[in-house]
């Protein structure tokens with residue numbers, strides 16, 4: 001595995017959504033899909049939901065790339081961006097860093113003890129931006145994606161630089177996450193596939209959320225999924241424009257500001273370090 005030979009990594013997590021993070025400023029890093037899958041494999045590799053590379057960038061503190069556990073490179077990862085932001089702030093002593101990603105230029109700021117806020121930019125809400133295969137109302141999707149009594153309320157679609165569909169369910173414990181997640185992820189309406197959120201509204205400022213992630217399956221938390229759920233709920237008038245998102249791994253605070261930008265605040269943690277084989 002020449003691309004990854006003797007390369008140090010940090011194992012990190014944001015609310016249990018876990019990452020292998022490599023710093024690539026000293027040596028280029030272009031892993032194949034097979035190499036990513038080997039690293040992400042929990043039985044034989046390091047094990048993670050996403051692989052993250054922190055590259056040098058001429059006009060920012062870093063350019064950050066993300067790969068799902070299935071080997072596909074993706075544009076956005078909210079929890080991963082907080083982790084990368086934390087590392088960049090720790091190593092530079094700055095309280096704010098600029099991170100370029102495929103999805104856009106993001107700003108991460110210190111927000112407390114091991115807490116990081118990321119300005120995730122504006123959600124993209126047009127059907128072409130999700131993207132959907134054809135024109136539909138993204139606020140309340142008039143398509144039956146999965147036939148189940150708990151999924152009859154029309155879901156919302158939001159892109160946070162990556163595609164999300166959010167079902168509003170009456171009881172998260174009863175929601176068919178494991179069954180519907182894989183089917184909806186690859187539904188033909190989503191040409192780039194989709195991250196599938198299941199949200200129970202607990203109050204105007206509180207949402208319980210589980211996310212079946214595209215290319216990674218059910219994770220303990222999904223940062224972009226939390227942003228998408230808040231935007232989808234607020235658009236429908238189900239919540240206010242800021243809320244605490246309760247994920248399996250803990251809580252994120254999400255605010256959709258009057259300027260249209262979504263701010264995500266939550267923890268970033270280092271678990272251990274090692275060397276890729």
Ligand SMILES: N[C@@H](CCC[C@H](N)C(=O)O)C(=O)O
Pocket residue numbers: 017049050068074075076077078079080162163195213214215216219221222223224225
């Ligand atoms: N865990 C991430 C999202 C990672 C990418 C996603 N699975 C996709 O394919 O778009 C997050 O915290 O946002």
